[in-house]
Amino acid sequence: MARLMISVSGIRGIVGDGLSPEIVTQFAQAYGTYCEGKPVVIGWDARVSGEMVHRAFVAGLISVGCDVIDLGIAATPTVQMMTEKLDCAGGIIITASHNPIMWNGIKMLAPDGLFLDAEQGAKILEIRENKAFAFKSWDKLGKVTKYENSAAEHIEQVLALPYINPMQIRARKFKVVADCINGAGSVILPKLLGELGCECIILNGEPNGIFARTPEPVPENLTVVCQSVKQHGADLALVVDPDSDRLALISEKGEPLGEEYTIAVAGDYFLKHRQGKVVVNVSTSQALPDIAREYGCETEFTRVGEINVTKHMREVGAVFGGEGNGGVILPELHLGRDAIVGAALVLQHLSSANEKLSEIKARLPQYEIVKMKIELSENTDAKALLQVLTARYKNEQIDLTDGMKLIRNKSWVQVRASNTEPILRVMAEAQDRETALAMAEELRTVTEELEKNNH
Numbered sequence: 001m002a003r004l005m006i007s008v009s010g011i012r013g014i015v016g017d018g019l020s021p022e023i024v025t026q027f028a029q030a031y032g033t034y035c036e037g038k039p040v041v042i043g044w045d046a047r048v049s050g051e052m053v054h055r056a057f058v059a060g061l062i063s064v065g066c067d068v069i070d071l072g073i074a075a076t077p078t079v080q081m082m083t084e085k086l087d088c089a090g091g092i093i094i095t096a097s098h099n100p101i102m103w104n105g106i107k108m109l110a111p112d113g114l115f116l117d118a119e120q121g122a123k124i125l126e127i128r129e130n131k132a133f134a135f136k137s138w139d140k141l142g143k144v145t146k147y148e149n150s151a152a153e154h155i156e157q158v159l160a161l162p163y164i165n166p167m168q169i170r171a172r173k174f175k176v177v178a179d180c181i182n183g184a185g186s187v188i189l190p191k192l193l194g195e196l197g198c199e200c201i202i203l204n205g206e207p208n209g210i211f212a213r214t215p216e217p218v219p220e221n222l223t224v225v226c227q228s229v230k231q232h233g234a235d236l237a238l239v240v241d242p243d244s245d246r247l248a249l250i251s252e253k254g255e256p257l258g259e260e261y262t263i264a265v266a267g268d269y270f271l272k273h274r275q276g277k278v279v280v281n282v283s284t285s286q287a288l289p290d291i292a293r294e295y296g297c298e299t300e301f302t303r304v305g306e307i308n309v310t311k312h313m314r315e316v317g318a319v320f321g322g323e324g325n326g327g328v329i330l331p332e333l334h335l336g337r338d339a340i341v342g343a344a345l346v347l348q349h350l351s352s353a354n355e356k357l358s359e360i361k362a363r364l365p366q367y368e369i370v371k372m373k374i375e376l377s378e379n380t381d382a383k384a385l386l387q388v389l390t391a392r393y394k395n396e397q398i399d400l401t402d403g404m405k406l407i408r409n410k411s412w413v414q415v416r417a418s419n420t421e422p423i424l425r426v427m428a429e430a431q432d433r434e435t436a437l438a439m440a441e442e443l444r445t446v447t448e449e450l451e452k453n454n455h
C-alpha cells in the first residue's frame, strides 16, 4: 500500500516511510508560488511529527516570499476561520486528521477558508511537477509572525451566534466529559466548555500528539470515555478527532450515539430556529433529511468530501449541513466542518429542550448503519467495476452522485471507490440492523462476483 497519498483534499503519508521534509518543502514551495508569495496562515494538530512537518512547510513558504502567520497548535476549523478573517492568500493545516500516530499530512485552503478543489489542487501539483517555484532572494524572503489568540477568537464568534445563548447554557451547569485525544481540541474544547460554565472532566487533554487510544472517534475506540461518563455521572461526553473537525457524542447513559447523530442532534436544534436549504454528502444518514423535512426544509446531496459539500452549500445558500461522520457545518460561522460549533449547538439544544441527550436521540428518526470494505485485486479498474454493478441494478432506484447508491423503501446501500486505498466502501442504512446488514452483504457478494467474472 502506498505510504504517501495525494488527493484533492491534500497529502497524507507515514513519517519515515514516504512523508519526508523534502516532499513537504516542495509542496510548500508549490503552494506558496500558487499563492503568489502572499501571506499564509498555518496551524498544526499536535502530532509528534508536527514539529518536523511544520518547520519544513514554513521553510518552503518563506523561500517563495510568503509571510507566515503561525497559529501554533490549532484546530482545522480555527485555521479555516483565521484564513478568511486575516485576509490571507491561503491557509495550511498540518494534520493527518483521524489517522494513527505514525501518519501526518497537509490540508490546503483557499483564501475563503474552503479546501482547495480538484482544479486548484491540480495547479499546485503541476507547479511541483515542473519545479516552477518562484524563489526569492535573501532580502525578499517571507517573515514568520506568531498569532496566539486564534482559539479565543474562534470561541468568541461561536458564542456570538444568534442561536447560541451562553447565559442559558451556563445556568444549567452541565457536567461534561471532553476527550481531546491529545490533539488540537486540547487547546480549544476545554476553553469553550469553561466559558459555558460547564464542570469539565478532561480526558487526553495534553496537546502532545501521543494518542492514548486509536484516534478515530468511532464507538469501538471510545470505551474509556463511555465509562468516564457513568463514573462521574456526567450529562454527556464530547469527543473530537485530532484536528477537531469531527465530533462524536456520548449520552448520559455512557452510550455512543454514533457519529451520524451529531449532525442530526445539532440540526434538530438549529433547523427549528432557522429554516432553509440543507446540504449533506450522499453517504450521510437519512436522519437529518427526515428532521429537515419536518421543519419544512429541503436537503440536497453531494459527493463525499468536505469541499464538495461546502461548494454546493455556497451555491444554493444552504443554512446548515455537513458530513455524516460528525462533521457539522454552519455557513453563518464559516464553510467548514467544525466540532466547536457542533459542541455549542448540542449544549444549547440540551439547555433549551430541558431533555437528556438519550431522550433527544430517542425521539429522532432511528436508523442503523452497516459499513464494509471490498479489497480489490491489483488489476481491477474500480470505475469499470462500478459501471457493471450499476448496469446490474438499472431496473431499481439508483443514485450515481458518488459510486452507486441503491435505494429501497426507507433503506439504501452505497458502493463507492475510496480516494485513498485500493478498496470499495460499502455502506448500508435501514431502520433495523438486519435489513442494513442484508443489503450490505448482497452488494458485497454481487460486486465480488462481478469482479471475478471480469477477469
Ligand code: MG
Binding pocket: 097, 098, 241, 242, 243, 244, 245, 246
Ligand atoms: Mg479531522
